[in-house]
Amino acid sequence: MDFRSSETVVGPRSEDTLPSSAATAVKVVIVGGFGVGKTTLVGAVSEIRPLTTEETMTQAGADVDDIAGVERKTATTVAMDFGRISINDELVLYLFGTPGQQRFWFLWNGLFEGALGAVVLVDTRRLEVSFDVIGRLEERGVPFVVALNSFPESPSYPTEELRAALDLPPEVPIVECDARTRESSRDVLMALMRYLYSLTTPTP
Amino acid sequence: MSGTDHEWDEGNPERLYVITRGRSGLAERTVLDLVTLIVSRSKPQPTMQPEHAAILRLCHSPLSVAEISAYLRLPMSVTTVLLADLLADKRVEARAPVPLAQLPDRALIEAVMHGLQKL
Ligand SMILES: Nc1nc2c(ncn2[C@@H]2O[C@H](COP(=O)(O)OP(=O)(O)O)[C@@H](O)[C@H]2O)c(=O)[nH]1
Ligand SMILES: [Mg+2]
Numbered sequence: 144m145d146f147r148s149s150e151t152v153v154g155p156r157s158e159d160t161l162p163s164s165a166a167t168a169v170k171v172v173i174v175g176g177f178g179v180g181k182t183t184l185v186g187a188v189s190e191i192r193p194l195t196t197e198e199t200m201t202q203a204g205a206d207v208d209d210i211a212g213v214e215r216k217t218a219t220t221v222a223m224d225f226g227r228i229s230i231n232d233e234l235v236l237y238l239f240g241t242p243g244q245q246r247f248w249f250l251w252n253g254l255f256e257g258a259l260g261a262v263v264l265v266d267t268r269r270l271e272v273s274f275d276v277i278g279r280l281e282e283r284g285v286p287f288v289v290a291l292n293s294f295p296e297s298p299s300y301p302t303e304e305l306r307a308a309l310d311l312p313p314e315v316p317i318v319e320c321d322a323r324t325r326e327s328s329r330d331v332l333m334a335l336m337r338y339l340y341s342l343t344t345p346t347p
Numbered sequence: 348m349s350g351t352d353h354e355w356d357e358g359n360p361e362r363l364y365v366i367t368r369g370r371s372g373l374a375e376r377t378v379l380d381l382v383t384l385i386v387s388r389s390k391p392q393p394t395m396q397p398e399h400a401a402i403l404r405l406c407h408s409p410l411s412v413a414e415i416s417a418y419l420r421l422p423m424s425v426t427t428v429l430l431a432d433l434l435a436d437k438r439v440e441a442r443a444p445v446p447l448a449q450l451p452d453r454a455l456i457e458a459v460m461h462g463l464q465k466l
Contacts, residue, residue, distance in 0.1 A: 152418060155410070161410070163386070163408060165409040166384070166442055196416040197416070197422040197423065199422045199424045225381075227414075234459070235384070253380070253381060257382075257444050329463055332463055339456050343452070
């Protein structure tokens with residue numbers, strides 16, 4: 144591939160630039176299996192068209208054997224979709240979607256460090272991925288909420304049945320969502336923020 | 348994952364090696380987060396490495412490291428190496444994210460809730 148001269152690098156559209164007062168950014172991670180709606184959710188609330196960044200695998204783990212092309216150092220990369228919400232003139236929120244399968248956990252170090260919290264996006268047709276993800280988040284001490292993405296064929300369970308199935312502590316919120324709509328996706332983020340807020344509240 | 352509708356340079360390790368002059372980006376990752384905001388402090392010079400010049404153009408307004416990586420179509424590891432060069436030469440300013448030790452911070456969460464309500 145030809146080298147792109149810097150003139151050909153297309154940056155943000157003028158309406159997508161942040162004000163020069165933007166001083167601090169925070170991030171929230173959306174984690175779940177393939178096809179569960181991570182990119183859809185990010186796109187529903189993002190003020191910019193979701194972008195893609197790549198992470199290169201820097202450590203070979205036991206779970207990487209099914210990634211094709213491991214013998215080529217730069218081929219072991221994973222794309223992450225992300226979006227952005229300007230909270231106010233100084234504060235910006237970024238949302239990163241990342242796959243939940245164990246073989247992608249090498250991404251988590253840079254991703255969860257400093258993250259406010261996470262949304263575990265769950266498709267009730269495939270709960271297995273969520274088990275490992277939830278266990279791993281608990282291990283790392285990352286606060287999270289569980290969002291059930293409703294697909295037409297998804298079996299619907301009473302929330303408490305799911306809580307038991309996912310072995311979730313009573314305080315962890317479980318919310319239903321439709322990642323295709325902005326309101327619903329926004330409500331998921333609000334649920335996470337309310338939960339984070341409750342964690343800051345000292346018990347009376 | 349979806350969303351990759353453009354070509355990345357993952358198929359050309361030699362090129363990435365040249366861009367970073369062989370540096371892995373590991374050390375830089377500890378300083379630069381995905382959401383560290385970068386702002387240019389100087390104008391691109393014709394003698395500069397083209398990637399450095401491209402970053403200075405992109406960061407005319409604040410831009411996160413993740414966005415820079417996306418627009419340059421270069422992996423995070425390569426992007427952070429390039430940014431470390433520019434930071435060392437004081438050609439860009441880095442606005443670090445809220446340090447982990449301060450989280451969760453009530454005022455911060457309140458601000459985010461307020462911002463989300465306006466969506
Ligand atoms: N019915 C329904 N479909 C959804 C929902 N969220 C996503 N989808 C669809 O599921 C597919 C996969 O979504 P995507 O966001 O790409 O999943 P990702 O792999 O987790 O990023 C897409 O065709 C979406 O339109 C939802 O809440 N309800
Ligand atoms: Mg996706």
